[in-house]
Amino acid sequence: MTVTVRIPTPLRKLTGGADEVSIEAANVGAMIENLEAAHPGLKERLCDEAGEIRRFVNVYVNDEDVRFMGGRDTELKDGDEVSIVPAIAGGR
Secondary structure (H helix, E strand, O other): OOEEOOHHHHHHHHHHHOOOEEEEEEEEEHHHHHHHHHOOHHHHHHOOOOOOOHHHHHEOOOEEHHHOOOOOHHEOOOOOEEEEEEEOOOOO
């Protein structure tokens, strides 16, 4: 399946400035591995030492949070849109 992955601004230096990339993957875990193969350095920013998606990184498939869908095992379909959104904290 080919999916479109939206890359947040802080990670675009790893994708040559691209805000979106197309990746072949059957699930979110494979997408992360294939992103790493195409754009080295992305996986360590997305995943912890155990290979799980970091707490402060939100991943959405078609606007649905993968944490509530199956995490890395969330299946992808051809044409799905995946958004990587770093969590933002702070304020007054």
